Amino acid sequence: MSDIPFISSEGPHAHLNDLRAFQGVEAWVFDLDNTLYPAHVDLFAQIDERISNYVSRLLGIAKEEARIKQKEFYRDYGTTLRGLMNEHKIDADEFLNYVHDIDYSPVPPDPELEAQIAALPGRKYIFTNGDRPHAERTAARLGVTKHFEEIFDIVAAGLLPKPNRETYDRFLKRTGVSPARAAMFEDLSRNLAVPHRLGMRTVLVVPEGTREVFREDWEMEGDEAPHVEFVTDSLSGFLKAVNGVIRAG
Incomplete structure (x- = not known):
């Protein structure tokens, strides 16, 4: 499978296949579970x-x-x-x-992901419906903790989860992130609807080998959802491609 993720040439938003859309992004916002670490870790x-x-x-x-x-x-x-x-x-x-009283040993260190997150220009955030201790333990296992400016968790959200609009507004107010200069990475399509309306670049992270196959249910609308601009089954590979485009100017 190619190292450069893409979305299919079919679909109403295929023009956003151009990774130059990430030039000018200054804030990189990542969901945690099944996003920063791959779904197969389980x-x-x-x-x-x-x-x-x-x-x-x-x-x-x-x-x-x-x-x-x-x-x-x-x-x-x-x-x-x-x-x-x-x-x-x-x-x-x-x-x-x-x-969250679980065994974190299944999460392996990910030096390639760490390198690509480090290379992204600007600030990086974890935005999760889990709590901060869970996010901290997971990020530590991955080896990416030092690159994140803040973890915005369910407690910071007033226990109101994504995809509620109020939760995104709280995140933006707390961090000062400008949506027009931000990108959000999620494993649930519905959690990208509000970020897309706000003007963020949106990336759906799907399980390995399923980039072009989507579940048709209430949880994941799939490639036809207009708020899903990019799809990848390799977060580190996608970030590598984005970093390459940004460096090329």
Whole structure:
């Protein structure tokens, strides 16, 4: 597979295939889970399992039923945490501490990703629906911590998750990022809709080998979504291509 990711020549936004769109970007905003580290690492599977356990214990229901309820919360509220807070008044800190008590060893150091993030001009941010300790532990495993100016987590967002517009506004106010000079990287298409409307460059990071195959469900609209400007299944490869274009001027 080529080192230079691209979007298909078909589609209503194919003109944005030109990586020169990233020239002038001064703020690089990255989601964490399944974005900064590849989906095949499957770190989030551990979190997902612990969320199911939490819901099962809290509601006194079987694991299978808890998992269905968990996904309903996620669909309706953006995160299971938000659903549990709204419907069951749980303690957010207790929930976050419990679900992120996982083994981070599956996340390998990524020297190539570290080098490409380091080469990007301007400021870099992690913007996650997880919490700061989880982001810090994950970034440390990847070896990229020192390159990020700030981690904007679910607590900084007032426990209101992406894709709520208010959460992006809070991020922009806190960081001073200008959307017109920013790029956002996400593994969920729906979380790129607001950044696109704000004027950011938007990049959808998909699992390896699925760049041109998209799930047709409520979570990921796919290549036809106008707010998805670029698609890649290799974040480090994509950043390498972007850095090359920026250096070329």
